[in-house]
Amino acid sequence: MTCKAYVNLQNIINDIPDNIKIVAVSKNRTVETIQQLYNSGHNIFGENRAQEFISKAPDLPIDIEWHFIGHLQTNKVKMIMPYVSVVHSVDSFKLLKEINKQARKSEKTIKCLLQFHIAQEESKYGLSLKEANEIIDKLVEVKLNNILIIGVMGMATFTKDCEVVSKEFRTLKDIFHTLKNTYFSGDENFREISMGMSDDYKIAIKEGATIIRIGSCIFDNAIQ
Numbered sequence: 001m002t003c004k005a006y007v008n009l010q011n012i013i014n015d016i017p018d019n020i021k022i023v024a025v026s027k028n029r030t031v032e033t034i035q036q037l038y039n040s041g042h043n044i045f046g047e048n049r050a051q052e053f054i055s056k057a058p059d060l061p062i063d064i065e066w067h068f069i070g071h072l073q074t075n076k077v078k079m080i081m082p083y084v085s086v087v088h089s090v091d092s093f094k095l096l097k098e099i100n101k102q103a104r105k106s107e108k109t110i111k112c113l114l115q116f117h118i119a120q121e122e123s124k125y126g127l128s129l130k131e132a133n134e135i136i137d138k139l140v141e142v143k144l145n146n147i148l149i150i151g152v153m154g155m156a157t158f159t160k161d162c163e164v165v166s167k168e169f170r171t172l173k174d175i176f177h178t179l180k181n182t183y184f185s186g187d188e189n190f191r192e193i194s195m196g197m198s199d200d201y202k203i204a205i206k207e208g209a210t211i212i213r214i215g216s217c218i219f220d221n222a223i224q
C-alpha cells in the first residue's frame with residue numbers, strides 16, 4: 001500500500017542524487033501516519049522532542065532508524081536511549097558524555113553529529129568552530145567508546161534569500177572540511193553533513209549535504 005507521504009517522498013528522491021540520505025521528520029505526525037510511510041518502504045525517521053518521541057516510538061517497528069534532531073537536554077538522554085540511533089544535535093561535551101554513558105548501559109553505539117550555529121537568528125542552537133575544537137580536544141583525552149562522531153549538522157536562517165542560505169550552508173561545509181582535516185582525516189566514519197529542510201534542501205544538496213531532514217514536503221499534501 002502506497003500512501004500520499006510515500007508519493008511525496010518518491011518525488012523528492014527522483015529529483016536528487018541517490019547518495020543523499022533522507023530523514024523523514026515525523027514530529028507532530030501520528031503513529032498511524034508514520035506506520036503508513038514505514039509500510040510503504042521508508043524506515044528513517046526524525047523527531048525533535050524527547051517526550052513526543054518516546055510517546056510514539058514504542059508503538060512503531062523496532063527496525064526504524066530514529067534520528068534525534070532537536071535540542072537535547074542531558075536529563076532526557078536516558079529516556080530516548082532505547083530507540084535512538086543517531087543524534088544530530090550535539091552541542092556540548094557534557095551531552096556527549098551522557099549519551100556515551102547511557103549508550104554503554106544499553107550496549108549500543110550512538111552516532112552523533114556536532115550541531116553548528118550557522119544562522120543569523122539568535123534563537124538557533126549550535127556550536128562555534130572554537131567550541132567544537134574544544135570538545136574534540138577533550139574527546140582525544142577522554143575516550144568515549146559508545147559514541148561515534150559521524151559529522152556536522154546545521155540549520156540556515158529562515159529566509160527567502162537563497163544567497164544567505166547558500167552562504168550559511170557553505171560555512172557548514174567549510175567547518176566540516178576543517179574538522180575532517182584537523183581531527184578526522186583517517187576516520188571514514190566522519191563523513192556526514194546534515195543540512196537542508198523542506199524549504200531549502202535543494203540549496204543544501206548543491207552545497208554538499210549528505211543528509212537532508214524533510215518534514216512538511218513529505219507529510220503535507222501540498223505538492224512542491
Ligand SMILES: *Cc1c(COP(=O)(O)O)cnc(C)c1O
Pocket residue numbers: 025027048069070155196197198199213214215216217
Ligand atoms: C522540523 C525540523 C525539520 C523539518 O522541517 P520541515 O520544514 O518540515 O521540512 C528539520 N530539522 C529540524 C531540526 C527540525 O526541527
